[in-house]
Amino acid sequence: MEKFERVMCVEDDPDIRLILDFSIGRMGGFSLCLCSGGQEALDKVEGFRPQLVLLDVMMPEMSGPQTLTKLKELPTMRGVPIVFLTAKSMQEEMEELLAFGATGIIVKPFDPMTLPDNIRIYWEHGRGTDT
């Protein structure tokens, strides 16, 4: 049975990257690849082979939805859940984000205590399916 071990996080804010490292890496015990932008994620995805990607929505240069579109074009990303991280929580915006093909949305601020369990749920329900 496949074990869930590798998570890629794409987030431009260094303070949020720090808390993602603490929550997912240290508390959750996952192998973590932290990227500060979409291009870095695209450069590292083949080597790291994430089993789930957490992707910030509002980033300079390449936005979350743009990054998601490019990631989904890669054969290695087939069936890998991509979950948006966003500070906005309007229903209309959520629906727009899901329409890009994301598995789900986690609203910031997130609870660092429960985030590892939440991403595990997304992985269990979203892996192997392409939305």
Add this chain to the structure above:
Amino acid sequence: MAQIPETMDPDFAAQFRSIQLHFIAGLPQRLDEIRSAADSRQRYVALHRLAGAAGGYGFPSLGDMARDAMQAMDTNSGSMLDASLQKLALALEAIVIADEN
């Protein structure tokens, strides 16, 4: 000072406290970015980043204040924005001062 969840393992609590201090140390710079933003887009991004980060570090009310200011910008309410930014600045300064004491 923000609370650290009681159910957190002591080792993790110490690590969390350490990154919390790092976040607090960066708050004056965040306030400066919001105040001296070159344009409304830059200010909105700075508020958005604070709104996203503050709650995770145990400062949910600070995040709410940043969101209030974003909402004021969304609705083009200048007076509401001024009031929100003033409230945010006071809260932010209070956190930094409380940490120094």
